[in-house]
Amino acid sequence: MNSKKTDWFCDARFGMFIHWGLYAIPGQGEWYMSFDRVNAKDYEKYFNEFNPQEFDPRQWAQLAKEAGMKYIVLTAKHHDGFCLFDSKYTDYKSTNTKAGKDFIKEYVEAVREAGLKVGIYYSLLDWHHPDYPKYNDMFHPMRENEAYKEDKYDWDNYLNYMHGQVEELCSNYGKLDLLWFDFSYGDMKGEKWKATELMEMVRRLQPEALVNDRLEGGGSSHGSIMEGTPSKIAGDFASPEQCMPTSELCNKKGEPVVWELCTTINDSWGYVPSDRNYKSAEFLIHKLxxxxxxxxxxxLNVGPDAQGRIPKEQVEALRQIGAWMKMNGESIYGCEGAKLPRPEWGRYTQKENILYAHIMEAPIGPIPITGVAKEQIESIRVLWDGSEAKDASLALGPRKHPETKFITFGNNGNFTYPLPIEA
Ligand code: H79
Structure with a gap:
């Protein structure tokens, strides 16, 4: 098989998203400015306050590792426009806060040191920049505000700013593994961002970095990556947001598309202490x-508080996932979907000639290994202890997390799945 630049990403399967910025202070999420129609001047009070004392990217990276995650993506700039890095194009940056730090610099170093792949999120939207459209923009905090109706803005100036910052991120922080742009909407997509030029620059400066599909797409709409003929700016992977695909994603030609679902542990990206709607570790493992x-x-996202601490509920969930990954990670890393119908009791994943049977629902009686011919089975083992499960028919009690069994095939992966076994 030819190696592809997306190989590490597909092998990794599990990453950490970090949403962190000034919005951790009001604690109402990264869309607070837009929701509450806060103007840039008023929002700057958080800039004057921002002074995290507990920022420790080594701890973040350690937690990601403990959870079994293989890469991290941090918000260098979210829609509010505040930059966690030193940029010559703005004063609205962390090096000018009381903290006086380039957080991105410390972050990339810590993540690399931990042996994880490093990614950067950059918002195409900017609610702080004077030349980002306001009155007519559907998301801008000052939308439909008469005070901004006659405003003139210089779009090219914003594009120079945005391209300049992406160039800084691609030039000043060593080799990046991933760039996560957010997002296109309405007319604000593709060449409106001068995306071809932007992408050419990214490819020139960071030829190996993966780029998501949002120079053309949003969270629910993908760009031409879903066509059989992706454009130059289509990106390397599709990025469905808070919405699980109903099956393996394929383009119009029926070829599989590399994809990554982004989701949160509660209902928020940025720090929202009042949001108690946490997903359980069990649920998150099932979704992985x-x-x-x-x-x-x-x-999977975490939202550190304004001091830089990841909320304890999120730490706890990640540690529980990590405990499962330690025993069952083999059924995740380097695996893909089996070309088999979904079994009633759970899910199949597959790596070469090993089929992993994730039993998520306790059965009454034996577990049928559906879709597989008996003659093809060489052995059936419990993954975490290697013990034999002779006919895959152990009646299991209810379990907190999926139990993973693996089934190896005798004929070295070159098989079809003609007959279901009813064990
Ligand atoms: O950074 C995170 C989000 O802030 C950002 N992408 C992730 C990774 C994002 N959230 N929503 N969107 C991008 C697309 C916009 C969705 C909207 Fe809405 C639906 C805007 C208004 C309605 C979401 C729901 C935001 C406000 C309500």
Whole structure:
């Protein structure tokens, strides 16, 4: 097989998203400015306050590792326009806060040191820049505000700013593994961002970095990556947001598309202490397995507080996922969907001639290994202890997390799946 630049990403399957910025202070999420129609001047009070004392990217990276995650993506600039890095194009940056630090610099160093792949999120939207459209923009905090109706803005100036910052990120922080742009909407997509030029620059400066599909797409709409003929700016992977694909994603020609589902542990990206709607570790493990069973990745978000601490509920969930990954990671890393119908009791993942049976629902009686011919089975083992499960028919009690069994095939992967076994 030819190696592809997306190989590490598809092998990794599980990453950490970090949403962190000034919005951790009001604690109402990264869309606070837009929701509450806060103007840039008023929002700057958080800039004057921002002074995290507990920022420790080594701890973030350690937690990601403990959870079994293989890469991290941090918000260098979100829609509010505040930059966590030193940029010559703006004063609205962390080096000018009381903290006086280039957080991105410390972050990339820590993540690399931990042996994880390093990614940067950059918002195409900017609610702080004077030349970003306001009155007529559907998301801008000052939309439909008469005070901004007659405003003139210089779009090219914003594009120079945005391109200049992306160039800085691609030039000043060593080799990046991933760039995560957010997002296109309405007319604000593709060449409106001068995306071809932007992408050419990214490819020139960071030829190996993967880029998501949002120079053309949003969270629910993808760009030409879903066509059989992706454009130059289509990106390397599709990025469904808070919405699980119903099956393996394929383009119009029926070829599989590399994809990553992004989701949160509660209902928020940025720090929102009042949001108690946490997903359980068990649920999150099931969703990770589901992504892999559809040949996709999961990037799970944490939202550190204004001091830089990841909320303890999020730490706890990640540690629990990590405990499962330690025993069952083999059924996740380097795996993809099996070309088999979904079994009633859970999900299949597959790596070469090993089929991983993730049993998510306790059965009454034996577990049928559906879709597989008996003659093809060489052995059936419990993954975490290697013990034999002779006929895959152990009646299991209810379990907190999916139990993973693996089934190896005698004929070295070159098989079809003609007959279901009813064990
Ligand atoms: O950075 C995170 C989000 O802030 C950003 N992408 C992730 C990774 C993002 N969220 N939403 N969107 C991008 C697309 C816009 C969706 C909207 Fe809405 C639906 C805007 C208004 C309605 C989401 C829901 C935001 C406000 C309500």
């Amino acid at each position: 397995v589901e992504c892999v069973s559809k040949s996709g990745n999961l990037i």
